[in-house]
Amino acid sequence: ELKVEQNPLFLSMQEGKNYTIYCNYSTTSDRLYWYRQDPGKSLESLFVLLSNGAVKQEGRLMASLDTKARLSTLHITAAVHDLSATYFCAVDMNRDDKIIFGKGTRLHILP
């Protein structure tokens, strides 16, 4: 059974700082997704990573995928308050099936 683990689960940080959220998964996959969820809202797709070594950047967020290590990172550069949200990674089992979510990282950025 595929397990997806994120850490940290909670993160409080100052504006202007950099930080990284980690996503480990337990079985072979080369498809990984990052989503953002604001309280009471739906999930917004941030990144779709489809191969080993994939790196994507959007604004202050950058995501990467290492399929050999079964690890993805979401790096936040010079955080701003608007990035406060819960961030989920999800992994596809390469079986054209479903995606399995991590528990999410609740990010709180202090002004």
Place this chain on the structure above:
Amino acid sequence: NAGVMQNPRHLVRRRGQEARLRCSPMKGHSHVYWYRQLPEEGLKFMVYLQKENIIDESGMPKERFSAEFPKEGPSILRIQQVVRGDSAAYFCASSPTGTGRYGYTFGSGTRLTVV
């Protein structure tokens, strides 16, 4: 393109009643997935459907829960005889293929409260 449409947005049911949640996928998407999110938790997979077919229902509770995606009309998640533990947000996602190469688009969710 209206995106993935779910309704109702909020649903209140008394214990023992039935809840019906609807999901219309994005235009051109024929793959639908249902997930449940309990407060302060991640999303748990429930069921994956294509038109008129259930592909994977490994996340569905064995009793009281059912899902369908008819040839015409939205996908329906039905919960019979609801209990307090069914209170959660239910999200539907759709994709144009089952391969995940184009990602999954989520609807706004239905928040079910059982009183």
